[in-house]
Amino acid sequence: MKRYTLLALALLWALGCDDDGGSATVDDGGAGQGGAPSEAGQGGQAGVSGEAGQGEAGQGEAGQGEAGQGEAGQGEAGQGEAGQGGEAGQGEAGQGGEAGAPVGPGGGEVPPEIEAPEGVEAIEFIGVQITNGQSELFEIELPEDVLSVTMIVLGDERHMVTIEHFEGPDGQVLVSANPPGVTINDFDRMFTPFPGPFKSPNRVAVASMAVGTMLAPNNPEVAVGPGPWTYRLAALNATSGAPGNLAVDLTVLIRRGPEPTGGLLDVHLHFTGAHGWTAANAPTDEDFQVALARMRAFYAEIGVRLGEITYDDIPEAFQTADIGAEPGSVLHQIYALNRYSSGVGLFFVERINSPFGAGSIGGIAGGTPGPSLIPNTPRSGVVIATEADPDPRAIGHIMGHETGHFLGLYHTSEMMMQDTHDQIPDTPQGDASNTNLMYPTVTAGDAHLSEGQGWVMKRNANMIPVEE
Secondary structure (H helix, E strand, C coil): CEECCCCCCCHHHHHHCCCCCCCCCCCCCCCCEEHHHHHHCCCCCCECCCCCCCCCCCEECEECCCCEECCECCCCCCCCCCCCCCCCCCCHHHHHHHHCCCCCCCCCCCCCCCCCCEEEEEEEEEEEECCCCCCCCCCEEEEECEEEEEEEEEECCCCEEEEEEEEECCCCCEEECCCCHHHHHHHHHHCCCCCCHHHCCCCCCCCCCEEEEEEEECCCCCCCCCCCEEEEEEEECCCHHHHHEEEEEEEEEEEEEECCCEEEEEEEEECCHHCCCCCCCCCCHHHHHHHHHHHHHHCCCEEEEEEEEEEEEECCHHHCCCCCCCCHHHHHHHHHCCCCCCEEEEEEEEEEEECCCCEEECEEEEECCCCHHHHCCCCCCCCEEECCCCCCCHHHHHHHHHHHHHHCCCEECCCCEEHHHHHHHCCCCCCCCCCCCCEEEEEEECCCCCCCHHHHHHHCCCCCEECC
């Protein structure tokens, strides 16, 4: 069995720190938005997923890599750029069990434009104002049959955005800038500009440029129930680290209905010609179908089946990607090519270049979770590097791992943060979880997902509920 390790750091937040404490942030990732890359160290092999982080070179093991749960997205003009307008007001309870939400800049709700699957209610608001780093405290009424809430904040690539506070009607605080009983230290602040949400009972990805996301609940230890919930958004200038001032667009996806026993996930495959795979030959290519079958088998164990599978080509110019550390990066251009508003888009490239000059990166996810149901954003998918390990079973592992990030799963344990685990009780901690698909290594050998991880994935808005 071949296994290779990746470091589990989270993001390139501190890469350009200046002497007075400001940060020239490059990409936010992993432990937060969707996975930034993970790289191999000196002599080590490629790793997968994770967030952009600053790793250190390991001897034969993962080196500078990011680990963690995915990367953040960089907004593009007209795409992530929020509309101008007045401040968002306070939402009222919805009628007839429908969810309420903040009001749009003109005082009225903005009609949803999201093509939501059955069981998902989508509400979109334009021009929610963030001033001096924070929005107002808003309220949303959740219906009796709520299963989960996904929030997606689209800003601009000059800012890192996040969900900073989420609190229930009984005073249960799932996300906070200052979570009760948690000590925030200097390393936490280096790891992410918003350490409180990351260390909250319902973890929020580190924060990312242009796109911020939250899935709640994202572990079985917390619950989201009916009634009025309050929340606040936050932003920092990605270059200076100063509190942000901008208008953002907010999408709220509310999954409703009975407890899902199974799920159906659409998968949209995009090919650059890397590994010799194209939209024309991949449906019958033996190696590619081995990789796809391995991803399918991981998910079948927890009651998730692959639904519609599409095959598309994208330009060969995208065979070499970067980690998305700069505005307009190749990585974010690739993500923005995903035109599908269902499921998850997977992009196959030859390699993902490391900014550190050593090692290679196996895969990057657009968020943890990714921006569900919203196509053409700089975070709308996951990227798989076929050169990192050409064994189709290893590629299938990376496909399943990165898609797990996009659906809301974190690494079981972060290698560079020994006390940071995925908050799911049935996944062992540390090396004891090295056969779990979300452990920060890649292997062509056995790997599995736990029942608790399946519980989280089935609550993602991309998942179509089915009876198993």
